[in-house]
Amino acid sequence: MKIAVISAMQEELNRIVSRINITTETRIANRIFYEGEFNGHQIVSVFSHWGKVAASMTTTILLTVFKVDKIIFTGVAGSISPNLNIGDIVISKNLYQHDMDSSPILPRYEIPILKNSYIETPTEEIKKAFDAAKKLIDDDFSIHFTEAELNKFNIKNPTVIIGDIASGDEFVSEETTRNRINNDLPSVVCVEMEGAAVAQVCYDFNIPFVIIRTISDSANDNSHIDFPLFIENIASVYSEKIMENLLSES
Numbered sequence: 001m002k003i004a005v006i007s008a009m010q011e012e013l014n015r016i017v018s019r020i021n022i023t024t025e026t027r028i029a030n031r032i033f034y035e036g037e038f039n040g041h042q043i044v045s046v047f048s049h050w051g052k053v054a055a056s057m058t059t060t061i062l063l064t065v066f067k068v069d070k071i072i073f074t075g076v077a078g079s080i081s082p083n084l085n086i087g088d089i090v091i092s093k094n095l096y097q098h099d100m101d102s103s104p105i106l107p108r109y110e111i112p113i114l115k116n117s118y119i120e121t122p123t124e125e126i127k128k129a130f131d132a133a134k135k136l137i138d139d140d141f142s143i144h145f146t147e148a149e150l151n152k153f154n155i156k157n158p159t160v161i162i163g164d165i166a167s168g169d170e171f172v173s174e175e176t177t178r179n180r181i182n183n184d185l186p187s188v189v190c191v192e193m194e195g196a197a198v199a200q201v202c203y204d205f206n207i208p209f210v211i212i213r214t215i216s217d218s219a220n221d222n223s224h225i226d227f228p229l230f231i232e233n234i235a236s237v238y239s240e241k242i243m244e245n246l247l248s249e250s
Contacts, residue, residue, distance in 0.1 A: 001041070001042070001069045001070065002042045002043075002044060002066065002067065002068045002069050002070075003041055003042065003043055003044070003068060003069065003070045003071075003072065003247070004043075004044045004045070004046070004059075004062040004066065004068040004070065004071045004072065005043060005044070005045040005046075005072050005073075005074065005243060006045075006046055006047075006048050006055070006058060006059070006062070006071065006072070006073045006074070006194075006198065007047060007048065007073070007074055007075045007239065008047075008048050008049065008050050008051075008054075008055070008073075008075050008192075008193065008194050009047065009050075009075065009076075009231060010047045011228070011231045011232055011236060012074065012075045012076070012231060012235055012236055012239055013045060013046075013047050013236075013239070014236060015236045015237065015239065015240035016038075016045055016074075016239055016240050016243055017034050017045055019038055019240065019243075019244070020034055020036040020037065020038045020043055020045060021036045021037045021038070022034050022035065022036040023035055023036045023037075024036070028061055028065065029057060029061065030049075031046050031047065031048070031049075031058060031061070032046065032047070033045070033046045033061070033062075033066065034046065035066070038243070038247055039244065039247040039248055040247070041247045043247075044062060044066045044068055046058055046062070048194065050193055050194070051169045051193050051194065052097070052167060052168070052169055052193065052194060052196070052197035053169075053197070054194070055073075055193075055194035055195075055197040055198050056197045056198075056200070056201050059071060059197070059198050059201040059202065060201055063201065063202075063205050063207060068207070069207065069208075070125070070207065070208045070209065071198060071202055071207060071208075071209040071210075072129070072209070072210055072212065072243070072246070073194060073195055073198050073209070073210070073211045073212065074211075074212045074213075074238075074239040074242065074243065075192065075194070075212075075213060075214070075235070075239070076192070076213060076214050076215070076216035076230070076231065076235050077090060077165065077190040077191060077192040077213035077214070077215060077216065078171075078172055078173075078190060078191050078192070078215070078216065078217045079189065079190050079215045079217070080166075080172070080178050080181055080182055080188060080189065080190060080191055081163070081189040081190065083161075083189075084159075084161070084189060084190065084215050085154075085155075085158070085215065086153050086154060086155060086215055086216060086217065086230075087150075087153060087154075087155035087158040087214070087215065087234065088158050088159050088160070088161070088214075088215045089133045089136075089137070089158065089159070089160045089161070089212065089213070089214055089215070089238065089242075090160075090161055090162075090163050090165060090189055090190050090212075090213045090215065091121075091126055091129045091130045091133060091160065091161070091162045091163070091210065091211075091212055092121045092126070092162075092163075092164075092165050092195060092199075092210055092211035092212070092213070093120070093121055093126065093162050093163055093164050093165075094118040094119070094120050094121070094164040094165075094187070095118055095119045095120075095121070095164070095165055095166075095167065095195050095196040095199040095200075095211065096109060096117060096118045096164065096165070096166040096167070096185050096188060096196060097109065097111065097166070097167055097168060097196045097197075098166040098167065098168040098172075098177075098181050098184075098185065098188070098191065099168035099169060099170060100117075108184070109184070109185065111200065114200075114203070118164070118196075119196065119199040119200055119202075119203045121199070121209065121210050121211070122208045122209070122210075124208070125208050125209065125210040126162055126210060128210070128246060129210045129212050129242070129246065130160060130162055131245075132242045132243075132245035132246040133160040133212065133238075133242050133245075134160050135245045136238065136241045136242055136245060137158055137159070137160055141158065144237050144241060145233070145234070145237065149233050149234065152226070152229075153230060153234060155234070161189065163187075163188075163189035163190065164185070164187040164188045164189060165188065165189070165190055165191070165192065165195050165196070165211060165213065166181055166185055166188040166190075166191050166192075166196070167191070167192055167193055167194055167195045167196035167197060168191065168193065169193060170193070171193070172191045178191075190213055190215060192213060195211035195213070198211065199211070212239075212242060214234070214235045214238045214239075216230050216231075216235060
């Protein structure tokens with residue numbers, strides 16, 4: 001089986017790429033696709049760039065050129081649930097596009113042709129990702145970080161949940177957008193810019209996928225963190241360790 005690992009930011013991907021025994025680097029459409037072995041598995045890893053179009057293009061290349069059998073997307077997201085804190089992890093269940101609106105022709109949020117407003121993550125992939133993330137949290141989580149790093153972002157007892165995710169070509173930081181998503185799509189727990197696009201392409205190709213998101217902010221006007229430092233010191237470590245658990249040879 002050949003597995004693809006995607007992140008929307010190079011910084012999120014660096015630790016994973018450093019763990020791959022790279023055999024080939026291929027440049028296509030301003031992207032570098034790293035092929036090799038990670039924990040005994042054949043991997044293709046790539047930085048997709050931000051947004052749904054970039055994610056869709058990257059996913060399509062992975063499926064048509066590299067013939068991958070599964071796609072894992074890992075990165076950060078903003079929480080719109082009061083029960084999620086910075087450092088918590090969300091494993092995708094249903095993926096919505098919060099900027100999809102073909103009304104009045106179709107109901108708002110409905111994906112044209114699919115006649116549904118969301119795409120569901122395969123159950124088996126949810127379980128695998130949840131177990132891998134839970135192992136990170138449960139197995140002496142603090143050894144991967146300094147006390148100063150955890151204190152800076154007020155990370156104390158991170159949790160892992162399975163939840164609905166909404167994607168859109170917008171960095172959600174305004175309360176009006178957050179409130180609209182909360183009201184219209186009440187099951188959604190976090191927002192980002194790529195997951196639903198990856199899900200739709202995988203759905204069309206009948207390829208399994210899962211989206212794994214680390215909460216980096218609260219997707220509102222009061223979100224003030226050192227985002228680059230969070231990506232480098234926290235989120236990238238999460239991604240590396242979760243992938244390590246997911247791709248353990250056992």
